Amino acid sequence: MKHLKESFLVLGLGRFGSSVLKELARLGYDVVGADKNEKVLQDEELQDAASYLAEGDVTSTAFLEELNVTNFDAVVVSMGDDFESAILTVLALKDLGCETVYAKANDQKRGRGLKGAGATDVFFPEEDTGRRVAYHIANPGILQYIRLSPYCSGLEMTVPEDFIGKSLTELDFRNRYKALVVMVTSQTEETPVVSPAPDYIFQPGDTIFTVGAEKDLERLRRKFY
Structure with a gap:
């Protein structure tokens, strides 16, 4: 049974990912965030905005399965500075059955790679x-x-x-x-x-x-x- 309130998952909580999470929360959505950096998860504004924060390797299929990624309406992959990790994460999400995956890229070449891996759409915030x-x-x-x-x-x-x-x-x-x-x-x-x-x-x-x-x-x- 599909949940009534839309919910989103943000993987990678650098400046862009944190901003996306906080804004989605401000708009009234349930948002879960995940990052491998424990210090990032200690940010009080982020804790107040998120429904839940998880620490772990977002490229790990096992970790993504623990997050029940297919229960979310969309997943945001925000690791533009680590292209290899972003590609692995998008591939893992698609293998698990996620239909809508958004990804951040630093340039058009990496953006094409993420689209090729299965990203629904790619954002270029710096550009x-x-x-x-x-x-x-x-x-x-x-x-x-x-x-x-x-x-x-x-x-x-x-x-x-x-x-x-x-x-x-x-x-x-x-x-x-x-x-x-x-x-x-x-x-x-x-x-x-x-x-x-x-x-x-x-x-x-x-x-x-x-x-x-x-x-x-x-x-x-x-x-x-």
């Missing part, structure tokens, strides 16, 4: 962070750039002066820029406005998060920044 930092340095008006897929991205930007005092309808934003405004953060509101109404009037200090094809967002960026 993604570097891309966002570079984007912000080159474009100070751009607060955040997120690549959502090979064909779709998200862009957080301060509202251009041309937008102030006008609504999405007046700007004909969706048709003109081929993008969708999914959130507005206003200095006059305590919480962001999610999916703003077409008659929302932009105010000085507003920031918008818009989603669209990368080429269309790039055109939007170039027009105003």
Whole structure:
């Protein structure tokens, strides 16, 4: 019988793995973490966030069997600095019958290796962070750039002066820029406005998060920044 509440397992609790575990816990999920380093498991924030922490060799099939890995909705393999261990862990998880396995990689070459071993998807946190930092340095008006897929991205930007005092309808934003405004953060509101109404009037200090094809967002960026 499948459990009602989703649960996840994070193997490898370095900075990335710990961050993933804490955020999943904050979102209300049951999260178990495992690492071979006893000192890592003594972190109080990690202990408070996790449903359970286990010490052991995550490349060991016997240890993974003890964790009942197939009971989790997904397993995160976070050992990007130890590529061999990450590969062995992914292979062991797939042999045990885990359907959804996410893995961290330091570069595209290792990412292809992890996908070949059976990882459902691979994350490149250092590469993604570097891309966002570079984007912000080159474009100070751009607060955040997120690549959502090979064909779709998200862009957080301060509202251009041309937008102030006008609504999405007046700007004909969706048709003109081929993008969708999914959130507005206003200095006059305590919480962001999610999916703003077409008659929302932009105010000085507003920031918008818009989603669209990368080429269309790039055109939007170039027009105003």
